[in-house]
Amino acid sequence: MSALGRRRESQDEEDYWMGSKVNRNKFNLFDDEVTVETAETLAKSKKLLTQFEDEDVDTVNWDDTPVSSEAADSSPISGHITAASASSLPKSSFRPETRNVPPYMTHSRSQSESFGVSARVSFTPSSLDSTTPTVQYSKSQEKLHSLTSPSSARSLEDEIPSYTSTSSGSKNQEEEVQYLRRALKKARELKFSPDDTIRKMILGEPYSLEVFRSKEEKLQLLDKAIQVHDGNAITAVVLFLRQTIKPSLFNLELQRRPVAVNHYLSYLRAHYDFKELGDVLGMLNRTEEAAILKYKQAIGAPDVRGKMNALRGCLKAHFIHEPDLVNEAHLVEQHAALLERQWPIEDADSKAEAQGDPVFKQYPRKVSILNMPLITTLYYCCFYHGRDAENLLTSPLAIKKQHQLSDKQYMWTALSARSRLKHWTGIEELLTAKGWFGSTKNVSVIGFDKVCEILHKTSAPNDVLSKYMRMIDGSERRLNLARKYKCHEVVVETLVHLRDRQELQTYASKLPPGSPGLKTAQDALRSSTIKWKT
Structure with missing residues (x-):
């Protein structure tokens, strides 16, 4: 066909539609140029109502046949859509002109049905007052509308897992979901008793503590675990109670069961949860254990300065105000005082050693004095500062006096230090005591047999050793x-x-x-x- 012939055919078709009954009507809802906004505007102004009430204007089908309002109203499939929802419908970005459009570009019934737009919009007087047009849906549209309605959304929530697994094409995932649903349903129907659960815990069988919801059931479970004397079961149930009930209630019930308390404390010690352990001991009024725990934490500080502060704080908080811990408080005080003495001594001696002090050159220091025991500190001061005055921190006599060392402790330590230094004159000074009228005599609180033992270990000369050997009482x-x-x-x-x-x-x-x-x-x-x- 030539181009001229195709142009004539298109012109003839346009003339046909222009002269048809559909075109003679001033307003046709199914016209391609009528949009949703236009229909809404017509409904508000009630112009469309006038056209529908006019006897000369009929509503027509796609085949140009009239449709009565009674037939439309009697349709079994109908729906209602509000003006707000109608305005939210997607707008068409392409609206073909009715002029110069080929036949294959025109709108047909099959197209409208495939896109779900074959619903007929009609207006009633009641709908006009509320500006709500009535939309009558086809069967396929009714199904789509039922799926997108709010009531159907709630019913679809239960089907989401199955739908997702089906849409993803994973059959194994769907089967797993179905299995878990059946298992959950079966588990909810079962009734678990504390006796059966504890038995499974002892035998190593699978069990669940989450099925016990009420406080009474949980306490029955704990009592049953205590009754069978199984430590693992008791600990597991106590931890379950700690996670599922209020702390105040947990502490109250725990105090009523000493066996459970002991297992819980052992668990906290094994897992180094010292904060919770201290709180539980304080709650149980076990002040001595709480104080010792805090003391262990204090001496575990990495640096000496932090350890000194921690010991002072522990002493004030847990030892001083407890009448039953008087002796322990004295020991903690001595520990803190020793650290406070060691710190400046170490600082001064390290500087002297770096500057080339002769004593430290002849006898180099092997380790730091920090964190050393009291006797070791005394030996250190006797070795490097044996003749210092009593008012100095390095004085052995000052250490003896502050830390209340006995004469035997001091004599043994000082004698060992001076004997290693080959300071025999200093040994004689230690073993000489003043008598009446200015006289002197040799006295040893540790016995001269111990003196000879110390001298022999340090390879003392034979004459020095023999001198003190003659002072031993008892010929044998x-x-x-x-x-x-x-x-x-x-x-x-x-x-x-x-x-x-x-x-x-x-x-x-x-x-x-x-x-x-x-x-x-x-x-x-x-x-x-x-x-x-x-």
Whole structure:
């Protein structure tokens, strides 16, 4: 067909539609140029009502046949749409002109049905007063409307998991959802008893504590666990109670069950939950355990300054005001005071060592004095600061006085330090005491046998060792130690004192020739003034 022929055919079709009954009506709702907004405006101005009430104007179908209002009203499928919802319908961005449009571009019934727009809009007097047009839907539209209505949205909520799994094409996921639903339904129908649950916990079978909702059931579960004396079950139920009931109620019920309290405290200690452990001990009025716990936390501080502050705070909060912790409070006070003494000593000695002090060059420090025990601190001060005045922090006598050390503790420590330094004159000063009228005498609170033991360990000279060996009380004790430490002169002197000639001859035969002990023994054996035992 030529272009001229196609133009004529299009013109003839346009003339046909212009002269049709649909075009003769001033207002046709199904015209392509009529939009939703236009229909709403016509309804508000009541112009459309006048056209519908006019006898000359008929509502027509797509095939240009008239449709009576009674037939429309009697349609079994109808719906209502408000003006607000009508205005929210999507606007068409493409509206073809009725002029010069080919036949295949015109609107047909099949197209309207496929897009769900075959509903007929009619207006009644009541609907005009409320500006609400009535929309009559087809069967396919009615199904779509029922799916998008608010009432149907609630019914669809239960079907969302199945719909999602189906739409994703995952059959396994849908089966899993269905299985979980059946399992949940079955679990809700079952009734769990505390006895069965505790039995499963003991046997290691699967169990659930979430099924116990009320407070009474949970307490029955705890009592049953205590009754069977199973520690794991008791701990599990106590933790379940802590998570599911109020803290005040949990503390009250826990106080009534000492066995549960002990297991709960053991659990907190094992998991290092010291804050909760301290709170529970304080709640139970177990002040001694709470104080010791706080003391352990205080001494666990990483630095000395923080440890000193923590000890002072722990002392004030948990020890001073408790009458039953008087002795413990004194020990905590001593610990804090020792740290306060060690800190400046360490600072001063580290600086002196860095500057090349002769004492630290000859005897270098191996470790820091910080956090050392009291006796170790005393030994350190006796070794490096043995002659410091009592008003100094480094003075051994000041340490002895402040920390109330005994004379034996001080003597043993000071003697060991001076013996290692080979400071024999200092040892004599320690063992010399003033008597009446300015006289002096050798006294040792630890016994001269212990003095000789210390001197022997530090490789003291034989004359120094023999000097203090002669001060040992008891001939048998002195003889045994002299033989042990090989003080030959003291052995010979003791045998002579015991008048044991035979033992003296035997011992002298074992001495090396020319030794002082051998000469002393020979002189004693030749003496006629000694009366030997028969």
